Amino acid sequence: MIPMSFINPLSDEGKQIVRKDGGDLDRIYEENNQLIASINSIKSQKISDDDYIPKNYVDLVIKRIEWYVEKKSDSKNKFKKYAFLFDSKITKFDVIAFYILCQAVGIKFGPNSRESRAIVELQGQLIENRLEELNFNRRAKREVVQQVMNELIVEDRIRWTLLADLISSKKISLQDLVLKEGNIILDREEFMEHFEEMIKNRQPEKMYNIFIGDRIKELIIIKMIMQNTENYIKNVHEMSNTVEPNPTLLKIADEISEALSKEIRHYSSGFAGGNAEASPLNAELFPPCIKLALEGIKSGGRNEVIVLFLTPFLSYARLNPSVFGSNTTLKISDVDPDLNVTKNEIIPMIYDAADRCIPPLFDDQPQEKVNINAKLGFGMHSDLSLQHEGETKWYTPMGCDKVKMNMPALCKPDEICKRLKEINPLFYYLDKMKK
Amino acid sequence: MEMFKPATLEERRIYYREEWDIKQVSDFISNSIENREFGFDHFGKGPNDRYKVFNTPDYLKRFLKSKTPFAAYCSVAFYEKPRRRKGWIKSELVFDVDAKDIPIRTCGCDDVCEICLREAKEIVEGLIDTLKGDLGLKDIHLIYSGRGYHIRIFDADVMIMDSDVRSQILKYVVGADLPKDKYDDDNGIYNLEHFSIPFGYPWVFTQRVKYAINHLTVDSKLEDVNGKLLKDVLTNRNLLERNQWGLFKTNIGPVRYKKVIKAITSLNMSLVDAKVTIDLKRILRLPSSLHSKVSMRCTEVKNIDTFDPFEDAVPGFVWERNE
Numbered sequence A: 001m002i003p004m005s006f007i008n009p010l011s012d013e014g015k016q017i018v019r020k021d022g023g024d025l026d027r028i029y030e031e032n033n034q035l036i037a038s039i040n041s042i043k044s045q046k047i048s049d050d051d052y053i054p055k056n057y058v059d060l061v062i063k064r065i066e067w068y069v070e071k072k073s074d075s076k077n078k079f080k081k082y083a084f085l086f087d088s089k090i091t092k093f094d095v096i097a098f099y100i101l102c103q104a105v106g107i108k109f110g111p112n113s114r115e116s117r118a119i120v121e122l123q124g125q126l127i128e129n130r131l132e133e134l135n136f137n138r139r140a141k142r143e144v145v146q147q148v149m150n151e152l153i154v155e156d157r158i159r160w161t162l163l164a165d166l167i168s169s170k171k172i173s174l175q176d177l178v179l180k181e182g183n184i185i186l187d188r189e190e191f192m193e194h195f196e197e198m199i200k201n202r203q204p205e206k207m208y209n210i211f212i213g214d215r216i217k218e219l220i221i222i223k224m225i226m227q228n229t230e231n232y233i234k235n236v237h238e239m240s241n242t243v244e245p246n247p248t249l250l251k252i253a254d255e256i257s258e259a260l261s262k263e264i265r266h267y268s269s270g271f272a273g274g275n276a277e278a279s280p281l282n283a284e285l286f287p288p289c290i291k292l293a294l295e296g297i298k299s300g301g302r303n304e305v306i307v308l309f310l311t312p313f314l315s316y317a318r319l320n321p322s323v324f325g326s327n328t329t330l331k332i333s334d335v336d337p338d339l340n341v342t343k344n345e346i347i348p349m350i351y352d353a354a355d356r357c358i359p360p361l362f363d364d365q366p367q368e369k370v371n372i373n374a375k376l377g378f379g380m381h382s383d384l385s386l387q388h389e390g391e392t393k394w395y396t397p398m399g400c401d402k403v404k405m406n407m408p409a410l411c412k413p414d415e416i417c418k419r420l421k422e423i424n425p426l427f428y429y430l431d432k433m434k435k
Numbered sequence B: 001m002e003m004f005k006p007a008t009l010e011e012r013r014i015y016y017r018e019e020w021d022i023k024q025v026s027d028f029i030s031n032s033i034e035n036r037e038f039g040f041d042h043f044g045k046g047p048n049d050r051y052k053v054f055n056t057p058d059y060l061k062r063f064l065k066s067k068t069p070f071a072a073y074c075s076v077a078f079y080e081k082p083r084r085r086k087g088w089i090k091s092e093l094v095f096d097v098d099a100k101d102i103p104i105r106t107c108g109c110d111d112v113c114e115i116c117l118r119e120a121k122e123i124v125e126g127l128i129d130t131l132k133g134d135l136g137l138k139d140i141h142l143i144y145s146g147r148g149y150h151i152r153i154f155d156a157d158v159m160i161m162d163s164d165v166r167s168q169i170l171k172y173v174v175g176a177d178l179p180k181d182k183y184d185d186d187n188g189i190y191n192l193e194h195f196s197i198p199f200g201y202p203w204v205f206t207q208r209v210k211y212a213i214n215h216l217t218v219d220s221k222l223e224d225v226n227g228k229l230l231k232d233v234l235t236n237r238n239l240l241e242r243n244q245w246g247l248f249k250t251n252i253g254p255v256r257y258k259k260v261i262k263a264i265t266s267l268n269m270s271l272v273d274a275k276v277t278i279d280l281k282r283i284l285r286l287p288s289s290l291h292s293k294v295s296m297r298c299t300e301v302k303n304i305d306t307f308d309p310f311e312d313a314v315p316g317f318v319w320e321r322n323e
């Protein structure tokens, strides 16, 4: 059986572990033989380098962050050296590490800091990957997911609006949820109460199993645990205003911050995150909609296509193709400091497409040049200049949904579009680029 | 009396100076007036006079009484600095149902008429049912726009949602996607038609399809549906009154049934003007203002069951016209 607190450290079980074993902050830097022994007993663990093995609680805290940072730049990698993070043998130590992490960050940096946001995301990804590792044992996985969820929804009904960001990023489709007055129906009894009598010719039990699927439950518990982690950090922060902060925790907070900043260095080195870096545009890799748009628009909607659709796509495809895979917001000058690429490669392509419209876009609407600059993040000015950068936002590329809705004539999905689930034209380019 | 005729400049003056009262502007505007952007159309050529801000209802009153514009609009967005449309705070969630653009209408008129306005109201009632019953939204206002309806939603947690979520809400409530018909669990794969699922999105979809089929006429145009198929649908649609979907499908034939619901699915997207719903910075006709093109008052609907645009949204000057 998988302990609940391996998935949700904030569960009652998790809280008990901390109460029992987590008390002594002075000893968390001490070598912990129990911890080392349990990690060495994990078969899949890579032990070729002694550095892979955390020796004490603080090591474990830092390892969690290093995993998160490395995973970010190489999401497919399974990282054998971090295998211990995905084995429930470490549950007891993992739970304590989780609390140390949240408390340190909460005390030192507060809930709205970059560090706190990263920790919340880390926790979400950790759970997601742990559940993935459990796929070979679906029964155990389902059992623990169900337990965790039962505990979570006893405290709270879950409104669909809590999942807005998952819906926005297409991780969950609104249409896959069973909703009643704004609440997501997850509980078997509740499902029966509302729908049993209406279900004709089928077994209600079976309908429940089919519709309230594992995937939805998993995404929801991940989301709720992330939310609860955020709340916990907030509480820690508020409490810390009334008592003298513990110096050990402050010291750990600095180590956490430093481990996280390896991630920042990674982004600011000019690469855009992920394993796709900025490189010259290859028009052959463009999706059908972009190819069509580049030929110029012969009917209505020229402005939208050139300014809102083509401009963000071309600029991101050229300068920051992995924008949706990273959490860091970049300006154009972060990647193209003297704007040479923007002025000599990107703008000419946009203007060409504008000229191919009928009538040519700038003939009757010269002001659209200003709007193009604005969408690149350079404010409402006729010249593209560094001093105005940041006055507007560098618009991210439009998703397929919006393209379909606003410019349906452009959307002619091919096999690749379909395989990629028609989310964003940029994913198409990224996908072909990686091959 | 002549309806739907444009209002003259003189009639606009009479309307704003004698009939209109600032108290008719909905509270949801008055209470947030300093965060909203206003736009005006003075000459009937589109709302060119934008970025207007009024710090109190009183300023708005003076403006309207003196300018008596052809049309008045107000942003669905709340801004820190509405004059520059900067500092976006939140936006109402809006659904715009224009009677003229309803994809399936029984009237066949060129513009709007009593029949399609009534059908617009029926569609709006269906959407509101789903917005409340499924999505649990509570703070919903309905506005008669002059030639259709605006549903305006103020629930705090949806007002901060981005366009992507709004577009999914839209597709959910109008039934713009074909529901899956294959589902699986550990024991296998099951075929389940949308009409055998009495909950969730498939149920919403079933309601929308039923509405559409009930409003088809011999002249309706459905993509990939020929005259013969349309006729068979019309002959068999009484089965849906008793929810005999299985029989309906058998009579039509499963392949042809699929054609029909596919065509309806794509029409459903235009039940509502999608651009309005996903645009966070849209301006919408100001409740209480005059829709001069058709001489109707944009009016907040207090009771949807009893609201009749020809009683409740016709300005006084129209009643005087024939004398």
Ligand SMILES: [Zn+2]
Residues within 6 Å of the ligand: B105, B107, B108, B109, B110, B111, B112, B113, B114, B115, B116, B117
């Ligand atoms: Zn009509």
